Structures are given as structure tokens and as C-alpha cells.
Amino acid sequence: MFNRPIWWIADADGNVPKLKDGQPEMKNGKQVLTEGGRNNSSLRKLKAFKQDFTVIDLFPERTDGYDIADALRDGLRPDIVAPAKPKEKEKKAKELPVLPAAVEDWSVQMKDYLYKTTKFVEEFERRGIWVGKSKEDWTNTANALAVLGEQGRELLHRLARPEQTYSKKDVDAAFDEALELKICTSPAKFFQIAKHYNITLTELKEKDDSDAELRSMLPAGVSPEDYFKHGFYEHDNAYYSVGKDGAKMVCGFTIKVLYLVKSKDAPKRIVELKNQYGYTTTLDLPTDAFVSLGAFKKYVESVGNFVFEGNETDLTRLKKKLFREEKVTTEINTLGWHERGNFYAFSNGIFNAKWTSADEYGIVEHGGHNYFLPFWSGINEDYSAYVNEKKFQHKASPVKFKQWADLIYKVYGLNGAMGMCFYVASLFRDYIFDVHNSFPMLYSFGQRQSGKTEFGLSFKYPFGTPQDSISLENPSTVIGVIRTLANFSNSIVMLDEYKNSVDKKTVGMLKGFYDGFGRTTGVKSNDNQTKVTKPRSAVWISGQDMPNIDNALFTRTILLEFLEKGRDYESFAKLKKMQEQSLTSITLEVLAHRGEVTEWYTQTYKIVRDYLKGEVEKQGKTIEDRMLQNMAIILAPMLFLMEQELLQVPFTSEELYKMALHIIYRQHEQISQSTDSRRFWDVFVGMVSHKPQPLIVEGVDYKFHKGNLYIRLGNVHPPYMMQHRSQYNVPGLDKLTLDYYLKHDPAFVEMKNLRFDMPPSATGGVLRTNPTSCYGFNFEELGIDLSSINGDINTDSE
Numbered sequence: 168m169f170n171r172p173i174w175w176i177a178d179a180d181g182n183v184p185k186l187k188d189g190q191p192e193m194k195n196g197k198q199v200l201t202e203g204g205r206n207n208s209s210l211r212k213l214k215a216f217k218q219d220f221t222v223i224d225l226f227p228e229r230t231d232g233y234d235i236a237d238a239l240r241d242g243l244r245p246d247i248v249a250p251a252k253p254k255e256k257e258k259k260a261k262e263l264p265v266l267p268a269a270v271e272d273w274s275v276q277m278k279d280y281l282y283k284t285t286k287f288v289e290e291f292e293r294r295g296i297w298v299g300k301s302k303e304d305w306t307n308t309a310n311a312l313a314v315l316g317e318q319g320r321e322l323l324h325r326l327a328r329p330e331q332t333y334s335k336k337d338v339d340a341a342f343d344e345a346l347e348l349k350i351c352t353s354p355a356k357f358f359q360i361a362k363h364y365n366i367t368l369t370e371l372k373e374k375d376d377s378d379a380e381l382r383s384m385l386p387a388g389v390s391p392e393d394y395f396k397h398g399f400y401e402h403d404n405a406y407y408s409v410g411k412d413g414a415k416m417v418c419g420f421t422i423k424v425l426y427l428v429k430s431k432d433a434p435k436r437i438v439e440l441k442n443q444y445g446y447t448t449t450l451d452l453p454t455d456a457f458v459s460l461g462a463f464k465k466y467v468e469s470v471g472n473f474v475f476e477g478n479e480t481d482l483t484r485l486k487k488k489l490f491r492e493e494k495v496t497t498e499i500n501t502l503g504w505h506e507r508g509n510f511y512a513f514s515n516g517i518f519n520a521k522w523t524s525a526d527e528y529g530i531v532e533h534g535g536h537n538y539f540l541p542f543w544s545g546i547n548e549d550y551s552a553y554v555n556e557k558k559f560q561h562k563a564s565p566v567k568f569k570q571w572a573d574l575i576y577k578v579y580g581l582n583g584a585m586g587m588c589f590y591v592a593s594l595f596r597d598y599i600f601d602v603h604n605s606f607p608m609l610y611s612f613g614q615r616q617s618g619k620t621e622f623g624l625s626f627k628y629p630f631g632t633p634q635d636s637i638s639l640e641n642p643s644t645v646i647g648v649i650r651t652l653a654n655f656s657n658s659i660v661m662l663d664e665y666k667n668s669v670d671k672k673t674v675g676m677l678k679g680f681y682d683g684f685g686r687t688t689g690v691k692s693n694d695n696q697t698k699v700t701k702p703r704s705a706v707w708i709s710g711q712d713m714p715n716i717d718n719a720l721f722t723r724t725i726l727l728e729f730l731e732k733g734r735d736y737e738s739f740a741k742l743k744k745m746q747e748q749s750l751t752s753i754t755l756e757v758l759a760h761r762g763e764v765t766e767w768y769t770q771t772y773k774i775v776r777d778y779l780k781g782e783v784e785k786q787g788k789t790i791e792d793r794m795l796q797n798m799a800i801i802l803a804p805m806l807f808l809m810e811q812e813l814l815q816v817p818f819t820s821e822e823l824y825k826m827a828l829h830i831i832y833r834q835h836e837q838i839s840q841s842t843d844s845r846r847f848w849d850v851f852v853g854m855v856s857h858k859p860q861p862l863i864v865e866g867v868d869y870k871f872h873k874g875n876l877y878i879r880l881g882n883v884h885p886p887y888m889m890q891h892r893s894q895y896n897v898p899g900l901d902k903l904t905l906d907y908y909l910k911h912d913p914a915f916v917e918m919k920n921l922r923f924d925m926p927p928s929a930t931g932g933v934l935r936t937n938p939t940s941c942y943g944f945n946f947e948e949l950g951i952d953l954s955s956i957n958g959d960i961n962t963d964s965e
Contacts, residue, residue, distance in 0.1 A: 843905075
């Protein structure tokens with residue numbers, strides 16, 4: 168029933184004088200009325216809640232509680248008609264004076280209202296008070312200022328502008344409503360609100376008198392409003408305050424905050440200082456420099472003749488002015504792809520459909536936001552800083568992707584095609600990694616002077632001046648590599664001098680790059696926070712050792728083999744000449760198609776992977792899924808760009824597939840020859856052929872029996888460990904692990920108890936052991952040749 172018209176049909180009782188001892192009961196000088204149908208708590212509640220209700224008394228002459236039910240019982244049918252409500256007097260809108268368009272034509276009274284209201288508004292502005300904190304105050308203010316017509320509208324906007332959520336549309340709407348309501352006939356309501364903030368006409372008059380005195384002390388050309396707003400004024404490259412004794416210098420130089428650089432680790436402000444003598448410098452000050460007077464003076468005095476003579480209050484006033492005028496910018500610490508800004512950053516600018524260079528301070532604007540690139544900023548006087556980042560620089564050049572691709576393919580052939588695919592995929596590594604939670608590494612394998620170093624160098628130029636490769640022989644490599652991979656996104660980081668003798672920590676690090684694992688470090692905080700540094704770029708490894716010591720690492724790479732052979736020296740000379748120009752233009756050419764590549768990548772990848780898998784199955788081969796995925800990942804972006812004719816390359820899709828399958832089959836062959844059990848047999852041959860005498864002896868440590876080779880693992884394992892380190896420069900497998908791999912070797916036949924010879928005795932007699940456990944293998948399936956060592960071998964001998 169709430170907020171709906173209510174008819175209350177009252178019983179015929181109540182609302183009559185209440186008697187006490189035969190006399191009317193009184194309370195506070197008024198008669199007390201009886202409770203009943205005409206007077207009860209329900210009616211009082213309806214009234215309290217301001218509901219629209221009407222009491223209908225059908226039997227006003229009775230007081231015995233007779234009600235409508237009694238009437239119906241007695242055969243009565245009373246008419247239920249609500250009494251007519253008295254007509255409400257129509258409220259007339261207040262007549263506001265019609266204001267002439269020109270203020271000078273206003274009445275004296277209205278001019279006075281405008282003058283006083285403007286003074287109040289100026290004081291609100293000076294104190295930075297937001298009158299709209301109270302919705303009621305805001306509404307009353309709008310109603311009061313409506314008296315002043317359009318002049319009042321501008322004053323209302325001035326009151327609202329300091330608020331961060333200021334909306335011109337909302338303020339206009341509030342003022343339009345006030346004009347229509349015409350509630351106030353003077354600004355008095357606004358003056359009352361101002362009084363709540365300790366702003367009064369008396370105070371303003373005293374301030375006016377004081378202001379007049381201050382104006383007389385200000386130099387010619389100095390804005391009085393500027394002083395009244397900030398509490399100091401600027402004159403001749405210095406700041407002054409005014410006291411009883413006149414003007415006093417508080418700061419012997421001026422400051423202009425160009426940008427506030429947001430950074431989680433090192434926020435700073437880029438400021439320009441200019442002293443009284445005209446000397447100017449631009450520098451970045453940490454935000455801590457403004458925290459205290461001592462810190463501020465320490466920083467500014469360290470860069471020249473910049474003396475601050477004021478106190479903490481003066482510094483606070485200065486900060487309020489400076490911070491209000493500064494522009495917020497975000498520092499870019501990682502070059503390459505910037506996910507939040509949706510652009511690719513070089514050290515000197517950013518690319519998103521078009522190239523935008525950074526200004527002299529290292530600032531670039533994009534999408535309504537400012538970004539700070541500190542690497543070439545004019546404020547950075549340390550020329551030894553950001554050495555690697557500065558190399559990651561874009562310079563415009565006329566070289567097109569097609570021209571570069573033609574030469575790369577002529578010089579490097581199949582490897583060049585795969586290198587181009589890897590390079591293109593690396594520019595979209597962030598997206599590809601999110602799809603697969605992995606990104607393959609490229610491995611260039613070959614002896615010295617085989618061309619793998621020049622090959623890698625050719626793929627550094629598209630990212631600017633070639634970066635130095637990181638040597639994996641360096642003992643501090645792990646931390647350095649991870650930091651480098653985190654400092655560049657969607658780029659290529661090259662690691663050199665891989666050897667199978669690297670420690671397990673380095674091997675683990677390399678495998679982790681494939682899966683996106685990085686390094687976790689502690690953060691100085693009270694809540695045990697940690698910081699995870701993850702690789703953001705593609706990894707390119709080169710070395711003279713094939714990485715077959717650990718198949719988990721080997722299958723995370725795409726192997727490119729370099730053999731010593733002739734090359735097209737004419738094309739190579741042309742490529743070297745082209746590389747003397749900047750080649751970052753081809754990177755921008757590829758990045759221009761990021762939207763299309765990311766939109767169609769998943770679908771294209773599936774088509775490529777299914778094709779590779781189908782071709783492998785046609786050959787009756789079994790290839791590890793990871794290897795097919797790796798190749799499909801680097802092929803998919805290139806094949807899409809080729810098929811959409813967005814990039815031109817010197818080979819067809821069919822030729823690219825053929826080259827990819829050749830690499831897959833070749834790497835699979837190498838992996839098949841480098842399993843842990845396969846490596847054991849290579850070491851076995853080495854133990855048998857060891858000079859000047861074998862490490863294991865036929866008949867004692869191994870023997871042939873009915874076409875099978877039987878070995879005593881207990882005897883063989885110690886010399887195996889020694890020979891494995893000699894051949895591979897790393898320890899072999901422990902006995903328990905080797906036992907597992909040998910029993911799962913395809914050539915394994917059985918465990919058997921056989922008699923073996925005892926080691927030769929001093930007397931020259933041959934003794935036999937009791938039957939002892941040994942491992943039996945089908946010799947022909949092992950694929951090892953011992954004839955050159957032991958002569959013709961009778962595998963059926965006892």
C-alpha cells in the first residue's frame with residue numbers, strides 16, 4: 168500500500184475526550200482523546216510516513232464502536248464516499264528580475280550580487296574547495312547562482328572544475344534545472360554555504376584591503392592573481408613571497424616539471440631548471456627529491472647554481488603549483504612489444520601502424536598517453552648507460568622485406584628460409600606463447616668457419632645495431648641471459664659457444680626458456696613478495712656441439728646444420744652492403760600485419776601441423792609431437808603472410824614445407840642416434856677399443872652366446888663412467904638409471920645367468936665364475952661393429 172491512495176474506514180469510536188474521575192483528562196494543557204477507529208497508532212504511522220490517506224467516518228453520530236460489518240448485519244448499505252479535498256493554492260513561480268545582456272546595464276543590486284558572488288567563487292578556487300561534496304549544497308548553490316543568469320552558469324563551472332570528475336554536461340544540466348525552478352531571488356543561499364567553509368563577506372573585505380596593499384608591492388608585469396593563487400610570484404627567473412617587510416626571494420631559479428614518470432621501481436620527474444643568470448638544465452629528479460626541504464636542496468644544488476632559500480611551507484606551495492601543471496607519463500623499461508600500449512618500442516620511438524619518434528626528452532605520445540624512453544633522452548648524460556638498449560634503434564631506410572629475403576635465401580639456402588620463418592615468428596612470440604605455453608629455440612650447429620656466426624649476424628640487423636651474443640661459457644651466464652631476455656620482448660637473443668660440457672644449471676635454464684620459465688627473486692617487503700623475471704624474446708643458440716647430450720633440450724630446438732661448403736659470394740657481398748644500412752624497416756613491415764597474423768594464427772597453425780603430421784605418417788615415420796609443433800609454430804606466421812600476399816619471399820609454400828620436413832627428418836635421425844642407451848653402446852665400443860689396452864675384456868666383462876651379446880653391468884659400469892666423461896666431457900648415468908635404459912633398449916633380450924672367465928691369474932690359468940647375472944642383447948640389432956677391434960667375431964661361441 169506504500170505510496171498508494173488509502174481510504175481508512177473508521178469504526179465509530181475513539182477521538183473523543185477521555186475521562187478520568189469523571190473529568191476530562193488533560194496533558195500538557197490539552198485534552199487527551201480516546202483511542203479507537205478514529206484515533207489509533209496505525210493512523211499516526213500513516214501520517215508519519217506522509218502517506219496519501221483519507222479517513223471515512225460512516226457513522227459520525229455514534230461512539231459505540233459500530234462499524235461497517237455491524238451495518239451489513241443490520242441490512243444497511245452505507246455509501247462509501249471520500250470527502251472532497253480542499254483545493255490547494257497554486258504556487259506561483261518566483262518572479263526573477265530580467266537581466267539585460269550586458270552586465271553594465273544591470274541594476275546596482277544585481278551588480279553587487281555578481282561582485283560578491285565572484286569574490287566568494289575566487290576564494291573557493293584559491294582554497295581548492297569542492298562545494299559539491301554535499302549534494303544538497305551543490306543543488307542550493309546552483310539555485311542561488313541561477314539568479315545571475317548566464318554569468319551564474321560560468322561561476323558554477325568555475326566551482327566545479329577543480330573536481331576530477333568534472334563534467335561540463337552535468338554542470339550545465341544542473342544549472343538549466345535551477346533556471347527552470349527559479350527557487351531563489353538572491354545568492355544569499357550560496358553565501359550561507361560559504362560560511363560553512365569559514366568564508367564570509369567580512370573576511371573577503373579584509374582580504375581585499377590586504378590584496379590592494381600586496382598589489383602595490385608586486386613588480387610591473389607580475390600577475391596579482393598568480394600570487395594570490397599560489398602564495399608567491401615569478402619574476403626574473405626566481406620566485407618571491409611578500410611579507411610585512413616587502414618582497415623576499417624564496418627560490419633563486421624557476422622550475423618547470425615537464426613530466427611525472429610513473430615507475431614501480433624508480434618514479435621520477437623530468438624538470439627544467441633556469442636560474443637568475445639564465446643558465447638552464449634539464450634533469451630527472453626522483454620523486455623523493457620533493458619529499459623534504461633537505462632532499463630538494465641536495466638534488467638541485469648538485470647540478471649547479473640553483474639555491475632555494477625558502478622554508479618547508481614555501482616548498483609545499485611550490486609543489487602544489489608544479490604538480491598541478493605536470494603531465495603524467497609511463498616509463499618503458501622493456502623494448503620490443505609493449506602489450507598495454509599495443510605498440511612495438513625501439514629505443515628512439517614506437518611503432519603502431521606508423522612510426523612515432525621520441526622527442527628530445529625521450530617522450531612519445533600514443534593513444535592519449537605519454538611514454539618515456541630514457542635511452543636517448545637528452546637528460547641522460549651517462550653515455551655508458553643503456554649500451555645494449557641504444558643499439559635497439561630504428562633508422563628509416565628504403566630496404567624492403569622482399570629485397571632482404573631474396574639475398575638471405577641466395578646466401579644461406581634452406582637455413583636462410585628457416586631463419587626467416589623463425590625471425591618472423593619471434594615478432595609475435597607473446598601471442599604464440601600464450602597459445603602454446605611454449606616457443607621453440609633455434610640451434611645453429613657447425614664447426615668453426617662453417618658460416619653459422621655470419622648467419623646469426625644477418626638476423627641481428629633487423630633489430631638495429633647487432634647486439635653481442637651471450638657466451639654460454641661465462642660462469643655468470645644464467646642471470647645475465649635471463650635479464651637480457653626480460654629486457655627485450657618479441658625480439659631474438661642469441662647465445663653462443665654452447666657445449667655439451669656446460670653444467671646442468673645452464674642446461675636447465677635453456678630448457679626453461681622453451682617453457683617460459685625464468686628466475687624468481689625476493690622483494691624487500693613485509694609480505695614476502697617475490698619478483699618473477701620471465702623470458703620475453705625468442706632464443707637462438709649456436710655451438711660446435713650438437714645438443715644431443717640431453718634429448719629434452721634437443722627436442723626443444725629446431726636444428727640447422729652448417730657444413731663447410733662454398734656460398735654465393737656475389738650475393739653475400741650484396742647482403743653485407745645492405746646490412747650497412749638500417750634493416751629495422753623490414754621489422755616494421757612485418758609488424759604492420761600483427762592484427763591479421765594474431766587473428767588467423769591458431770587456424771593457420773592447425774592446418775600446418777596437420778599437414779606436417781600427414782606427410783610424416785605417409786613416410787611411415789614416428790616423430791615426436793613436440794618436434795612437429797615446433798616446426799608448425801615458426802612456419803604458420805610466414806605461410807599466412809605468404810598466402811595472403813602480405814610478404815614476398817623467394818620460395819613457394821610447397822618448397823617451404825619440403826625444407827621443413829627435411830629438417831624434421833634429419834633432426835629425428837640425430838635424436839634416434841643419441842638416446843641414453845644408444846650413447847651407452849658408443850661408449851661400449853670406446854671401452855673395447857681403448858688404447859693402449861681395452862677397459863673391458865671379452866669373456867670377463869662381456870661375452871657372446873647364441874647370437875647375443877651379454878654384459879656384466881657391475882663390471883662394466885665403473886669403466887663406462889670413465890670412458891663417458893672422456894668421450895662427452897660429462898659424467899655418465901648412474902648404475903640404477905643405466906639399468907632402466909638398458910632393459911628398455913629395443914635390442915634387449917633377457918636377463919640370464921652365465922659363467923664368465925675370471926681375470927687372468929699370475930700362473931696363467933683360466934678360471935670360470937659361478938653362473939652370474941648378465942644383460943643379453945641381440946647383437947645385430949645393436950648396430951655396433953667390433954670386428955675391426957677383435958677381428959672376426961663368432962657370436963655363437965660359448
